[in-house]
Amino acid sequence: MQPLAATAISPTDDGSSNEGMLTFKTKYGYINPFGVYYGVVAILLGLPWYAVLSLIQLLYKITNEKIDKMRKWPCIVSHVWGYLLLNLTRSYPQIENQDILDKFYKENRAAMFVANHNSWMDIPFICISIGWRNYKLISKAELRKVPILGKAIEVGGNVMVDRTNRRSQMQTLKAGMKWLEDGVHLAAFPEGTRSKTGRLLPFKNGVYKMASKVGAPIIPMSVVASGVAHPSSWMFPRRSSHKICKVIIHEPIESKGKTEAELAELVRAAVIKGLPESQRPLE
Numbered sequence: 001m002q003p004l005a006a007t008a009i010s011p012t013d014d015g016s017s018n019e020g021m022l023t024f025k026t027k028y029g030y031i032n033p034f035g036v037y038y039g040v041v042a043i044l045l046g047l048p049w050y051a052v053l054s055l056i057q058l059l060y061k062i063t064n065e066k067i068d069k070m071r072k073w074p075c076i077v078s079h080v081w082g083y084l085l086l087n088l089t090r091s092y093p094q095i096e097n098q099d100i101l102d103k104f105y106k107e108n109r110a111a112m113f114v115a116n117h118n119s120w121m122d123i124p125f126i127c128i129s130i131g132w133r134n135y136k137l138i139s140k141a142e143l144r145k146v147p148i149l150g151k152a153i154e155v156g157g158n159v160m161v162d163r164t165n166r167r168s169q170m171q172t173l174k175a176g177m178k179w180l181e182d183g184v185h186l187a188a189f190p191e192g193t194r195s196k197t198g199r200l201l202p203f204k205n206g207v208y209k210m211a212s213k214v215g216a217p218i219i220p221m222s223v224v225a226s227g228v229a230h231p232s233s234w235m236f237p238r239r240s241s242h243k244i245c246k247v248i249i250h251e252p253i254e255s256k257g258k259t260e261a262e263l264a265e266l267v268r269a270a271v272i273k274g275l276p277e278s279q280r281p282l283e
Contacts, residue, residue: 034238045088054151071157075156091240096249097248098129100219100250110182110185112210112218115188116223122194133185199279211263215256219250224248225276
């Protein structure tokens, strides 16, 4: 990280309050004391996370991937990292309607989890909401380049898509369908990118194809205020999330007997229902 600027920015330079903290602008975005603390904790936890993932990757290679074929071990290790990080930084979100998932898990079926996306915090928020289950993220291929996170995505067998490559998109569709057929959950952000304004962007249709072709249900989730805790212009979160951020879980939507267009409409409506007015799309 480059040296911090010599003077603090004003509370309105990024459109948000500084929460009374001294805030600096760096090459990589704004940062304040909380952001420094969050970053240090994330990195310190990330080192053993990376080491364990590397060991698991070695075991897969030695055994020719004959152990842990569902790639559950990397998922558990990554979940531990996220759980510790959110708790140690007081960033654990409120989770509403957890009973919906408790009931669904008793059916022993795989589902596609779909949520809105306007912050890096959305990834640990969604994963912690899904809980101690085997799940795979559908992510951009570019995330392979992110230190430690890229290793977790690769070793965990998560589904990566290159949006500039049609062949990659078809491979993503097949890989996602295969995981669902094998009883492994998927999690996706159908907007395809983070919303810079916080308002919901149009959804892409790929996730509905995966669920529809396999007959898997879709569980919509509404992530509230993650962009307030970690705006897109910030290097790390600017404040803790536990009092302002929440994940609202909605009832599963069955894909069987519905067209992709019908699914898209129902899922989007459910996500919007859980969002505050400031995050809803403008007509």
